[in-house]
Amino acid sequence: MIRCENLSFSYDKKKNFIKDLNININIGKITTILGPNGSGKSTLLSLLSCYNKPDNGSVYLDDINLSNIKTKEIAKKIATVHQENESPEDISVETLISYGRTPHNKNNKAEDENIINWAIKSTSLEEIRNEKVMSLSGGQRQRAFIAMALAQKTEVLFLDEPTTYLDIYHQIEILEMIKLLNEKYNLTIIMVLHDINQAIKYSDNIIIMKEGKIVEEGKPCDIINDKTIKDVYKVEGIICNVEEEMYFVPKSAC
Numbered sequence: 001m002i003r004c005e006n007l008s009f010s011y012d013k014k015k016n017f018i019k020d021l022n023i024n025i026n027i028g029k030i031t032t033i034l035g036p037n038g039s040g041k042s043t044l045l046s047l048l049s050c051y052n053k054p055d056n057g058s059v060y061l062d063d064i065n066l067s068n069i070k071t072k073e074i075a076k077k078i079a080t081v082h083q084e085n086e087s088p089e090d091i092s093v094e095t096l097i098s099y100g101r102t103p104h105n106k107n108n109k110a111e112d113e114n115i116i117n118w119a120i121k122s123t124s125l126e127e128i129r130n131e132k133v134m135s136l137s138g139g140q141r142q143r144a145f146i147a148m149a150l151a152q153k154t155e156v157l158f159l160d161e162p163t164t165y166l167d168i169y170h171q172i173e174i175l176e177m178i179k180l181l182n183e184k185y186n187l188t189i190i191m192v193l194h195d196i197n198q199a200i201k202y203s204d205n206i207i208i209m210k211e212g213k214i215v216e217e218g219k220p221c222d223i224i225n226d227k228t229i230k231d232v233y234k235v236e237g238i239i240c241n242v243e244e245e246m247y248f249v250p251k252s253a254c
C-alpha cells in the first residue's frame with residue numbers, strides 16, 4: 001500500500017495548494033489520476049513519488065516512511081517517467097536505459113546487463129537499441145524512457161501523461177504495454193492521463209482531482225458518471241456502454 005497522511009504542499013504563489021490530503025493506493029494495481037489542467041495531478045504525482053517534499057505529512061510505501069530514507073534508496077523502490085523527458089544529446093537508447101541502473105551501483109555487470117536486456121525486451125526496443133535517442137519518434141522515445149525507469153527495477157512506476165504527445169496508435173501501444181507490465185510483473189502503476197475513456201479502460205482505480213483536492217476515488221465504474229464529469233470538467237455528456245465497456249461521450253462545454 002502507498003499511503004499518504006495529511007499531506008500539504010505550497011507553491012510560492014499558492015499557499016497550501018494541497019492541504020491535508022489523505023490517500024491509500026493499492027500495490028500491484030493501475031491507478032490513474034484524472035482532472036482538468038492545473039488541478040494538481042502532476043503535483044500529487046511529484047509528492048507521492050518523492051520528487052517534491054511536502055510541507056506537512058508523509059508518504060509511506062509498505063509502512064516505510066519515504067521521508068526517512070535516502071534518495072538513492074527511494075530510487076530503488078520508485079521510478080518516475082516525467083512529462084518532459086530530457087535526454088543528453090548523442091546517447092544511444094541502450095546507454096539511456098543503462099542510466100536506470102545508477103541507484104543500484106553494485107558493479108555487477110552481468111546483473112545490470114540482464115536487467116537492461118529485460119527492459120529493452122519489455123518495451124520492444126530490440127531493433128533500435130543502438131539508435132540515438134534524439135533520432136527517435138515520439139512513441140519510441142516514450143518507450144525508451146519507460147525502459148530506463150524499468151531498469152531501476154522498482155516496485156512502483158509513476159508516469160505523468162505518458163501518452164500526451166502521441167497519436168492514437170502510439171497512445172494505445174503505450175497503454176497496452178503498461179497494462180502488460182502490470183499484469184506480468186505485478187508492477188504498481190500510478191499515472192496521469194487526460195483521456196477519460198482510456199482511464200476507464202486501463203485503470204483498476206481512478207483518483208479525480210479538482211483545485212488541489214481529491215474529489216473522487218475508486219473503481220472507474222463506481223466513480224465515473226455524467227454528474228462528476230460535469231462538476232469537475234464543466235462538460236456535459238452521457239455515459240454509455242459499448243460491447244460491455246463504459247464510455248463517456250462528451251456533448252458540450254458548459
Ligand SMILES: Nc1ncnc2c1ncn2[C@@H]1O[C@H](COP(=O)(O)OP(=O)(O)O)[C@@H](O)[C@H]1O
Nearest residue numbers: 011012014035036037038039040041042043044
Ligand atoms: N513549479 C511551480 N511553481 C509554481 N506554481 C506551480 C508550479 N507547478 C505547478 N504550479 C501550479 O500549481 C497548480 C497545479 O499544477 P499541476 O500539478 O502541474 O497541475 P496539472 O498537472 O493537473 O495540470 C497550477 O495552478 C500550476 O500553475
Ligand SMILES: [Mg+2]
Nearest residue numbers: 041042043192
Ligand atoms: Mg500535469
